[in-house]
Structures are given as structure tokens and as C-alpha cells.
Amino acid sequence: MIHKFKAIGTAVVAVLAVNAVMASAAVAEGSYTASKYPTTVTGVSALGNSVFTTEGGTAECVTHYEAAVTEPSSQLTTKSLISNCKAFGFVTATVTMGSCDHLFTTPTNTGTPGQWTVKIHVKCTNPAEPMWIIAANCELTVGEQSPGGHVIITNTAGEVDVQATVTGINYTVIKDGFLCPFAGTGAKTGATYKHQKAVNFKATNGASVDIG
Numbered sequence: 437m438i439h440k441f442k443a444i445g446t447a448v449v450a451v452l453a454v455n456a457v458m459a460s461a462a463v464a465e466g467s468y469t470a471s472k473y474p475t476t477v478t479g480v481s482a483l484g485n486s487v488f489t490t491e492g493g494t495a496e497c498v499t500h501y502e503a504a505v506t507e508p509s510s511q512l513t514t515k516s517l518i519s520n521c522k523a524f525g526f527v528t529a530t531v532t533m534g535s536c537d538h539l540f541t542t543p544t545n546t547g548t549p550g551q552w553t554v555k556i557h558v559k560c561t562n563p564a565e566p567m568w569i570i571a572a573n574c575e576l577t578v579g580e581q582s583p584g585g586h587v588i589i590t591n592t593a594g595e596v597d598v599q600a601t602v603t604g605i606n607y608t609v610i611k612d613g614f615l616c617p618f619a620g621t622g623a624k625t626g627a628t629y630k631h632q633k634a635v636n637f638k639a640t641n642g643a644s645v646d647i648g
Contacts, residue, residue, distance in 0.1 A: 443583075445613065452626070457602070457630070458557050460465060460590065463509070464511060464545040465542050465543065465544055465545075466542075466543040466544075466545065466552055466646065466647040466648055467508045467509055467510050467542075467648065468508070468509050468511075468512045468540075468543070468642045468645075468647060469505070469508045469640060469645070469646060469647070469648050470505045470644065470645045471643045471644040471645075472641075472643045473505065473507055474504060474505065474507055475504075475505050475639045476502060476503070476504055476639065476640045476641070477481075477503045477504075477505055477637050477638065477639050477640070477645050478500065478503075478637065478638070478640055479500075479501045479598065479636055480498070480500050480635070481498070481499040481501070481631060481635045482498060483496055483520055483522075484496055484517055484629055484632070485631055485632045485633060485635070486499045486600075486629070486630075486632075486635075487628075487630050487632065488569075488605075488628070489627070489628045489629075489630070490524075490576070490607060490618075490624065491619060491624060491626070491627075492524050492609070492612075492617040492619075493523070493525055493617050494523070494524070495521060495522070495524065495531065495569055496521065496522055496523070497518045497519060497520060497529075498518070498520040498521075498554060499516055499518050500516065500517040500518075500519075501514050501515070501538055501635070501637065502514065502515050502516075503515070503637075505645065506605060510541070511540065511541055512539075513537050513538070513540075513559070513568050514537060514540060515533070515538075516530075516533055516537070517618075518531040518533065519530070521569075522570075522571075523569060524571045524572075524574050524616065524617055525571075525617060526571040526572045526574070526607075528571070529569060529570060529599070530568075530569070530570045530573035531567070531568070531569050531570075532568045533567055533578075534560065534562070534565035534567055534568055534582065535560045535561040535562040535565035536558055536559065536560040536566060536578070536579075537554070537558075537560075538556055538558060538596050539557040539558075539559045540554050540555075540587065541554065541557065542556050543552075543589060546588070550591040550592075550607060551588065551589060551590045551591075552589045552590075553586045553587070553589075554586060554587040554589045554601065555579070555582070555587075556583070556587050556602055557580075557582045557583075558578065558579070558580050558582075558583070560579060560592070561577070563579065563580065566578055566580070571616075572613070572615065573611060573612075573613025573616045574609075574611060574612065574613065574616040574617075574618065575610040575611035576607050576610060577608050577609045577610060578605065578606070578608075579606070579608070581601060581605070581606050583602050583604045583605045583606070584602070584604040585600070585601045585602040585603040585619070586600075586601060586602075587600045588601075588634075589647055590634070591647060591648075592636075594638070594645065594646070595638040595639075596637045596638075596645060596646060596647065598631070598635050598636075598637055599631045599634040600629060600630060600631045601628075601630050602628060602629040603626075603628050604625065604626060604627075604628075605625070605626075605627035605628065605629060606624070606627075607623075607624050607625075607627050608621075608622065608623050608624065609621045609622060
């Protein structure tokens, strides 16, 4: 009987060990890499693809993303140049990043080969210079924060496809003037930022880039 209990105990330990290995593989972490360093990775999201949604409606722009990859890293800072905007029912708007960039933190494998999920953070070097959106009599800011949601990054033959679904974004309505569709000024929450389809990123110097 003692031998039987020992055998059962050994089997249980073996099963737990296998489960631990499988769990570890399921949450494998990656890093942002390139075939040569340094390199600059860029992507462009066309008008209508990147949509920032608030209680007062949406803001849409052409967004040029750029990130420097100088070595394998678990973090990546992406700078944005924003143009050709429309927002909150107005055909023209201005969006400036202030002192803010987007920080992509450690990628986690989704379980699908070559596909990773990433948390995104808004990082501002100067709290007095947040992101700013102005459309006619509407003005709002977006400051440093760690919203919900995620970014899915997929390796595609030396390039990467990036698709954001970011939720619970905090913002502050500074001005709610004539024809502006907000329910007053002040701190708000619950905004979202979403790519309608993935944005392709590739290196400017011919290097291959991926998460590995």
C-alpha cells in the first residue's frame, strides 16, 4: 500500500510539473528586436483608422508613428506625429502630443505563434504639457496614465502589424463652447482609442524587426 501511495504521489508531482511548464509557456514574455541596431521603425495609420472616442464624439487623424530600436528591449517608446484631423463633428481639428509619448511594455505571447499582447501607457515628461485636442470651441487634454485594453502585435516576415484597443482613458474637457457636444467641462473617463485595422510597422534601413 505504501508503494502505491508513493507511486500516486510521484504521478501527482509529475502532473504538476508539466502544468507548471505549460503555464510558463502560455505566458512567455518577449522583447522588441531587430536584425541590426540601431534602427528606426515607422508606421502610418490612415484617416479613419485610428479613432479616439469620448462622450462628445470621435476624433480621427492621420497618425505617423516612429520608434527607435537600439538594442533588444522589453520596452519601446513610440512617438506620434498627428495631422489632417477632424473631431467632435467639426471638419478640422488640431491634435498635439505635448510632452507625451506612448510606452509599450513587455509583450506577452497570446498562445498564437508570432502574436503578442502588450499594455500601452501614456508617458509625459512634463505634466504641464499633456496631449491637446482642439476643434472649434472644444478643447480637451489627455495626460499621463495607464489605461485598460491592450495592443496586439503580430510578426509578419520581418515587419510587425500593430492593432490597438485601448479602454478607460482619462481626459479633461477644458472648453465646451458653442456647438461643442460635451456635457460640460472637467475631468472625464471612459474614452477609447482603437485601430479599425492593424497598422504595419517596418524599419527604415531595411532591417527586419519582430518580437522574439
